[in-house]
Amino acid sequence: MPELPEVEALAQDLRERLRERAITRVDLVAFSALKTYDPPVTALQGTLVEDVTRHGKFLDITASGLHLVMHLARAGWVRWREEVPATTGRPGGKNPLAARVVIDDEAGLDVTEAGTKKSLAIYVVTDPAAVPGIASLGPDPLDDAFTPDVLDRILEENGRSQLKGVLRHQGTIAGIGNAYSDEILHAARMSPFKPANSLTPEERQQLYDEIRGVLGAAVDRSRGLAASELKGEKKSNLAVHGRAGEACPVCGDTIREVSFADSSLQYCPTCQTGGKPLADRRMSKLLK
Known part of the structure; x- marks a missing residue:
């Protein structure tokens, strides 16, 4: 399970790759992973990535005021692709792909989850505090306020x-x-x-x-x-x-x-x- 250090490193890596680049589209493959409906995933189309941060073990991609938030759970991961495949494959079965974020030059990232127990969660919100798991987080142990x-x-x-x-x-x-x-x-x-x-x-x-x-x-x-x-x-x-x-x-x-x-x-x-x-x-x- 990705924990604070890995999610922090993912945020740093993706920040360098995504900042000031446009999201072309988000392909949702595992529909059960999406936990919100308003704004819709399609609202991310054409947005400009401003930052990538984390809240505890939640990864947060901020784009034109919207937040694409992901909790990778036990078996989730993010894989960067210099060129995304033309197809996402069929949902379910042995396909580990949960979602694909495509950016302006057809590069992007795959959000995957191994195994049959699916716990990965994806949210599209205007405020990360709208995600229940983020709203209830305790203090961050690496924050200066954690004394x-x-x-x-x-x-x-x-x-x-x-x-x-x-x-x-x-x-x-x-x-x-x-x-x-x-x-x-x-x-x-x-x-x-x-x-x-x-x-x-x-x-x-x-x-x-x-x-x-x-x-x-x-x-x-x-x-x-x-x-x-x-x-x-x-x-x-x-x-x-x-x-x-x-x-x-x-x-x-x-x-x-x-x-x-x-x-x-x-x-x-x-x-x-x-x-x-x-x-x-x-x-x-x-x-x-």
């Missing part, structure tokens, strides 16, 4: 909620997903199940520093990369996420996994849980 005091308030308000869930909840902190929450907690040497309000002042500062540090480093590594390179860059720099069974790069212990119904988390027992393995959450308890 240690803001994190302290979040941790207190979330009481006994587990840190992993607090970091991932978009209405609490914007842009952090499953992968980077694992990475942040590993860097901070904290259990994913540690209660939010149980952190000492020193631990709160450590968590704050790692949120900013892990995400900031990922953004720096991704800066200047094309969209086609971002997935590989992310995967090659993850310390624990997606690496169950491998050796922890910090201490050498075996990275463990906890499975849920539709996701999983990875962690290092030595670095994060005092050497104790966490029980599979299907057992709903910690091993003592």
Whole structure:
């Protein structure tokens, strides 16, 4: 799933490619992906791209006052094409194409979604705040307004909620997903199940520093990369996420996994849980 660093890099890459260029048309292939109807997609035809930004994990292409907003969900991605194909293929089936944005010289970008579970969402709005997911976003962790005091308030308000869930909840902190929450907690040497309000002042500062540090480093590594390179860059720099069974790069212990119904988390027992393995959450308890 693209998270804050990848969406930030996508925005930077597309900003350089699209700014001050006209949108010729938007071909919608997966009609269920479009979540708005007014303004219609056809309103983007002939508009001039002014900027490409992000809101949390939402990508926002601003064109002549309209906003083409996309949430790539779990399996969505954006692929740049120097020359778009003449056809989009048939909707449904094995066709991963959800939409195609064509610009003035017949270059453009394909918005795709792999797999059968379709969660990608596309919006055309006059104000990004009209997108429900954007309107409810928490603070951006790389914004200057995200201070240690803001994190302290979040941790207190979330009481006994587990840190992993607090970091991932978009209405609490914007842009952090499953992968980077694992990475942040590993860097901070904290259990994913540690209660939010149980952190000492020193631990709160450590968590704050790692949120900013892990995400900031990922953004720096991704800066200047094309969209086609971002997935590989992310995967090659993850310390624990997606690496169950491998050796922890910090201490050498075996990275463990906890499975849920539709996701999983990875962690290092030595670095994060005092050497104790966490029980599979299907057992709903910690091993003592």
